[in-house]
Structure formats: C-alpha cells, structure tokens
Amino acid sequence: DAGVIQSPRHEVTEMGQEVTLRCKPISGHNSLFWYRQTMMRGLELLIYFNNNVPIDDSGMPEDRFSAKMPNASFSTLKIQPSEPRDSAVYFCASSPTPRAFNYGYTFGSGTRLTVV
Amino acid sequence: DAKTTQPNSMESNEEEPVHLPCNHSTISGTDYIHWYRQLPSQGPEYVIHGLTSNVNNRMASLAIAEDRKSSTLILHRATLRDAAVYYCILRLPNDYKLSFGAGTTVTVRA
Numbered sequence: 001d002a003g004v005i006q007s008p009r010h011e012v013t014e015m016g017q018e019v020t021l022r023c024k025p026i027s028g029h030n031s032l033f034w035y036r037q038t039m040m041r042g043l044e045l046l047i048y049f050n051n052n053v054p055i056d057d058s059g060m061p062e063d064r065f066s067a068k069m070p071n072a073s074f075s076t077l078k079i080q081p082s083e084p085r086d087s088a089v090y091f092c093a094s095s096p097t098p099r100a101f102n103y104g105y106t107f108g109s110g111t112r113l114t115v116v
Numbered sequence: 117d118a119k120t121t122q123p124n125s126m127e128s129n130e131e132e133p134v135h136l137p138c139n140h141s142t143i144s145g146t147d148y149i150h151w152y153r154q155l156p157s158q159g160p161e162y163v164i165h166g167l168t169s170n171v172n173n174r175m176a177s178l179a180i181a182e183d184r185k186s187s188t189l190i191l192h193r194a195t196l197r198d199a200a201v202y203y204c205i206l207r208l209p210n211d212y213k214l215s216f217g218a219g220t221t222v223t224v225r226a
Binding site for chain 2: 033048093
C-alpha cells in the first residue's frame, strides 16, 4: 500500500493567491482528517470527514479555508486568498474508522506551504 | 479533556533501551492511551495503543500502570532512526480527535 499520498510536497505562493492541497487516503479508509502544524501551535485538527461527509470543521481557522471530499479516494484543502500566516505544514490522515479502540491513523508526508 | 504530561526531551545511546514516561493522572476509565511519533520532515506515525494491559508490537512496548495514571513507552533497542518526537495521547473510544501536545524529543547518540 502506498499510504496516504499528499501533493504537492512543497508549495510557495504569493500572498493573495489561491492554494489547493491534495490528499489521496488509503483505499478502504472511511475517515479523513486534515491537520496543520506550526512551531507556535503544534499539530491542530482542521477538519474531519467520515464517508466523504464533513463531520467537524470547527478547526478551520477562517472562511478563507475550505475542504472537500468529492469521493472516497480524494480530498482537497483550499486557501483563498492565502496569507503569510497560513505558512505551515499541512498533513492529511486517514483511518478505517474514527473509533479509538482499535485503529491508529495513517498520516501523509505533508505539504509544506510558504506564503510570501 | 484528560491531559498528558511528558518530559520535553530525552537522550539515549544507540542499541540501548529507551523508556518514555507519560503522566495522565486525570485519565477516565474509558480513555485509550495512544502513542505516535514524528520523525524529522515526516507526518506523525502510529506506534502503539492500549487500555489497561501492557501491549507489545514490532515497534515498541507499552507498559501501563495499575492505576492507569501513568504509562511508559519502551523502545527496546534504540536506533538512529528512532530519533523523533514522541506523543502520548488519550482518546475516548468514540472520539475521533487526536489532540497532540508538545511531546518528548528523543535524541539517539551513535
């Protein structure tokens, strides 16, 4: 299994531009998560999908952030317009189930976003 | 939410065991204890989890105190590849959230 695949690996963009991050979860995993990691705030959950439906988006920082999961094998996180403070590493993770008792989450390698 | 407390950093020599402590004095009876690690420039990686009994897998062992107020992740023979930040996380059975703290930064000396 190739694991959780994220693209691009690095993204540098100018302030005000639209940025789209992509994630392909592990086949058969029903739960998908987007996390953001910064030095100041550590790892934060942005949004959680279960069976392609957004369940909890309370971690999405502003309306500039949006996420979609059009099918079980693809998700996007979009920032429009981007700002320098959005610079961070964004991780996607998937799990067969969100339940804690039997499964860990598999994370992708992340997208390092730099907004200049 | 029940909180965990971990040392900021630990050092170990290669091929020696590493014992990573985690205190969770306010743990509830149904909280699972999960451990993840994050190698440099990579995403977090699931290591192990348990509820009451000690657990072993190919990566590590998890020793849980009888009162469950603390636990210890044991890396039996540290390698340079084990240098990472290790996170101890409590999760309720039906809780989908993984809440990461600052973790313990493990350095392995050759």
